[in-house]
Amino acid sequence: MAADDAKEMNGAEEPRREREQPAPPGYFEGESMTRRRALTVGSQALGGLAGAAIILPAIGFAVAPIFHRGKERWEKVGPVSDFVEDTYRQVVFTETEGIGDAGKAIAYVRKSSQELEEEPGIYVAVSNRCAHLGCPVRFVEAAGNFICPCHGGVYDFQGKRIGGPPVRPLDRFQTRVRDGQVEVGPRYSVTNSLSPVRARDPGEFTGGVWEYLYPPRPSTFPAP
């Protein structure tokens, strides 16, 4: 019985009526947005702009090196008489300036070979950076192969992969002859058939569809 009384007193059976809200100050007929809402959205937008003005330049600053290409460097590595067709000569040169020994790179340089049907009269400079993950490979004279100490990558005389985990042949450096001196220039990568492409990092395939999956980076030099 008590419950029924309470129901009657609360008027639970009656349909709920919408209470009429008084119009907010400054309301006019046909307005699409209250003043409060406009000010809220406006101040949030201003705050967003201020945030973007701080964050965007900072991010741009941090990622800028991706789009920056350094100056092209050519380093003398020795007179032309130093280099022969049938074996490599190891040369050390500065690839990156300002960081001492850490900026040095090693290349194995030889004259182009008639036997291997290479373009005559040029010099081949093979990078010692393994195409697997970037360890330093060594040219082993007795085997005529490049061998990587880290994970057992093996490359033939021309730098083509013949064993182990590497994904492509060894990188090369552009070469030229100035005043009887062989000069080594920017790095480039090669496909499995030794055609030059823009330099890729180790571990990245070259040629075919891989050229799109590992796109060329703006920070590298165009292939010769």
Add this chain to the structure above:
Amino acid sequence: MPKILDTIVPAPLRKPAKPGSEGVPKDPAPKDLKTSPERQTEYQKLGQKAVEAPMETVAWLDQRLGASGFLTGMLFRKVPKGTNWFYTLGSATLFAFIVQAITGVFLAMFYTPSATQAYSSIAHINNDVPLGQLVHGMHKWGASVMVILIFLHMGRTFFFGAYKYPRELNWVIGVVLLILTMTMAFTGYLLPFDQRSYWASIVGININGTGPIVGPYLSDFLRAGPELGATTLSRFYAIHMLLVPGALIALIGAHMYLVVKLGTTAPPWTKAEKPKVAIPVAQLDAGVESNGRMNGNSANGVHVNGAGGNGATSA
């Protein structure tokens, strides 16, 4: 001073009426108030102050912070039956992180993040700075300890099923913390700039590069260029000591908030207890004992009726 009318003073601020005045029964003051207390010497007073000072400081702080409620709730929170040593792995990881943070701050006082000077500054820390080798060693080995502990902690969470509802978000935060810890380990490895760290970083960056499409750009971002260069080391250093630690500290805070908020889980081998028989409120009020769980007194088998019979006296 003129007397203020009681009617205009708010009730809580009003002076209590004197015994014997109108409407208040005349009651003799308690005996204790009549005897004058023993005089304290100046030294005794100072001693008293010294004893009270820490408590007063804490009270002063707490009046302004209002932290005691939260701290009591956090420090004296209930943990489930069966909680064991495996549950300390998270705290152990936190401890390892704190060791890394403290030793890292002091290493930064001697370290130079430059490709030409980094190696010699580490050699200087190890060979010349008093206790340098110890602090550097703590940071170096502490890094491995933290990685091991975070994995053990993750394993505990997984095998105890502690990642399930409602703790999924804490698992997600924990995974982000794991990734950030690995980032710390990776970026910190380059900093000594010896042969091992140089080649390990080369390999690590190149592994980053093997991700299709974004990989090559990620490598360029990490190296600040196509080759490991002059700013690579400073970049790693900034990530190692500014960017990631900030994120780590913030996420550890969120992680621990959720641990306290949601509580910990019981081990999976703990059996659920049968619920106790409910006691009607009427019987509770009447002081009827049931199940030996009525109040503090009945636990001791002593039931005291009357003024002194509350739970506090039986302890």
